[in-house]
Amino acid sequence: MNHMPAIIVLAPLLGAFFSGLAAWIQKPLSYYIALVSTAVSSVAAVGVLKQVLTAGTWQYRMAGWAPPIGIELRVDLLNAMVLVLISAIAFMNLVASVRSVDQEIPDRSPSFYVMYQLFVVGLLGVTATGDLFNLYVLIEITSLTSYTMIALGDIDRAHLAALNYIFIGVIGASFYLLGVGYLYITTGSLNMADVAVILKGIHGSTAVLTAFVLCILGVWIKMALFPLHVWLPNAYSFAPVGFARVVAPLMTKVMVYVMIRLMVTVFGLDYVFNTLHLAEIVVWMGVIAILAGAFMALFQTDLKKMLAYIIVCEIGYMVGGAWLGNTLGMTGAILHILNDALMTFALFLALGNIIYLRKQAAFPNLQGLFAAMPWTMAGLVLAGLSIIGVPPTCGFFSKWYLVLGAFEAGAYHFAAALIISSLVCAVLFFKVFEICFFEPVTDTHDHHGTVPITEAPVSMLVPLGLVSVAIVGAGVYAGTIVNTLILPFLH
């Protein structure tokens, strides 16, 4: 029997164990083990994606126990795509961030790599699993490891940011757990596919409604949808760069994936849109999240904080799109999981390069960056254009689907919010570019006014270059991605 789906999740888990042991022998060993384990996991994820494309959904029974008693890993087109995304970003970030980690947390780098791999285990497991309770445990693994890594960041504020994240994160996970409890009372099963079949007969039940509301609320807290977002900006901006780079593109996107999985697979779109009448309210919440995130980003004077608020804004796109109630909107939301992960990763890679050389990313520190770090800035400009939604970058295409979906559903306010936020993002990024390009360098010692090139090391630039290529590639091949991965999944 082929064990590839299990290998995706188990490789980083074993890697974490051996990284911890290897640090006793020699410190750098833990980094290399992490590199190998995430690479193995990426290769396995690509293998699974290939298999799923040809042979359809892959149901892998953990330890041979048949569902609904055993735990099942269930990989279909949607999570095969997300698995490849997670493992590839985790691997590339390790390559890019080794120097940042050495600079920021030199004494604790082995523990960082152990936690990093466990974090990746959590994300991959959440994506691959077909079991509701298993999902809860893996969400908590992801969250616990992120608390510890955030606390390794900024010495003054990171601990408090991590504590606040714990308080809110625990409430989110507990709500989800409670929802699973109600589902278990009504169906007597925890396997997603099994629960879905049983739920078809009892759509009117209030217990099912309670379960749905609790689960979705829990996931919203974890993904930082607007009024529940307060933990995110601090947690992400005070975290060490090596971790911020992986948590920012992946954590919220994986939670959006969980929401879509619950809506499509467990409760069924028929239940969500025809039995419940929540869709309109949720689209409005998406609208508010988009506008609030964009406007709060306007008032930031630190690039790190500004990007964190852009994440809050992007969450609104995906939640609103998924709740529009038509195929176009859902396609846009799923495509945006992929695109937003790539764009945010590129932005944070560029941000990390800047912080590596300038220590801080407050706006006054950005002067003269175009001259000093041309390659990093090229990456930042491309990712920024993608966030704004300029074709042919990938950001344009998911926005296009979302706007089309909004028109089809008659949700003109959502389309308006998308366009307004694009304008605000344009203002935001051109403000940054203006500071980097035009503002004179105030503290230069060079009297000729020229800035010497001090570019980030190659190991940090290559991943940025690859992601930039991926951003354009995902844009150019957006049609292929939609036709081969997303539409077959939705039908």
Next chain:
Amino acid sequence: MSELLALIVAKYNFWLYIILMMIGLYAMIAKNNLMKKLVGMNIFQTAIILFYVSIGYKHGATLPIIQGDPGGHGAHDAVIHAADYINPVPHVLMLTAIVVSVATFGVAMALCVRVYRRYQTLEEDELRIRLSEK
């Protein structure tokens, strides 16, 4: 009034867990001291554990160990009624959830220690003043 009371008494386990959960939530939101917030968080998680444990219980049922002659053929002959045995699954799930909550509590306490070492206080208002000074 008596109907409401009957409803409360019949489903008392749900009322209890909701009351406990709200106590925990109140402490997490309203308390000023980080340690008290942590205690609130623990009460909140324990409430959900109690909820799960109570839904596995059945009146007049016993532990889910099959009675009868172990290894012999007697156990197969006797008819086994599911109603005679408590549902073990929610209890087993809670073993995992307890581990998760203990781990969360441990991480949170470690962070409290770090905060206290740096600022010599766990009161949130004082921490806010100290942070705004920086």
